[in-house]
């Protein structure tokens with residue numbers, strides 16, 4: 001019995017150690033793999049517009065040299081591709097900044113109502129251009145929270161830009177803000193900001209992965225729309241920093257809702273009666 005007992009212990013112990021070191025290696029491999037995947041993705045995303053540019057330059061110097069209308073058309077495509085590369089590099093820089101900041105608690109105090117008002121004001125021209133009816137449902141007054149104003153503006157800019165882009169022309173985008181003294185998801189006071197569109201919606205299959213870098217629910221369509229595939233990854237890191245949540249709900253053919261929930265400290269809300 002003694003022997004069996006010892007063997008059994010040793011066996012369990014070894015199995016435990018084996019498992020631990022196995023998990024360790026897995027974690028390392030995964031981080032390494034993720035970095036490699038990311039570099040491969042970035043290279044691919046940059047190479048696609050570059051290849052197009054190289055092709056057009058060749059055509060402009062050769063066959064299209066004396067064809068003025070074709071030249072004009074190609075130059076326009078080249079400009080679009082260059083702008084897309086520029087957005088991609090800008091988003092990559094934003095992503096690396098917000099990732100680096102993620103563990104640093106924001107020290108500033110921001111009025112989240114003011115953040116929302118200026119975000120929507122900035123995006124109004126885009127909505128008009130896209131023939132989207134951008135409808136704010138914001139309370140009047142101020143709601144202070146610990147946060148980084150620029151980063152929070154970036155979150156709502158990305159979400160509203162997506163809603164305009166994917167929602168489609170002739171549709172509405174509704175941005176609705178609410179407070180709750182006791183928010184279940186946070187076990188305390190919080191503010192929720194829901195960005196709702198009337199677009200094609202998102203297959204539930206894709207929803208859990210949308211905040212991954214370069215993940216696109218429909219890659220061909222979304223590339224054509226000029227997206228970098230990084231917007232929601234940036235949103236995720238900024239919300240992590242603010243201890244916030246993102247809840248995505250969608251119904252195919254009906255539209256999507258991206259709802260941000262942010263924690264508030266107590267007694268920071270002064271809403272006007274009208275709000």
Ligand code: ADP
Pocket residue numbers: 158162163166167197199200201202210215216217218222223226227228229230231232233256
């Ligand atoms: P992108 O630059 O491609 O828009 P994002 O990270 O902002 O990248 O979004 C990731 C993917 O999530 C998009 O490619 C799109 O498939 C999907 N998506 C985001 N917002 C919406 C929306 N409002 N309606 C439908 N699909 C959306």
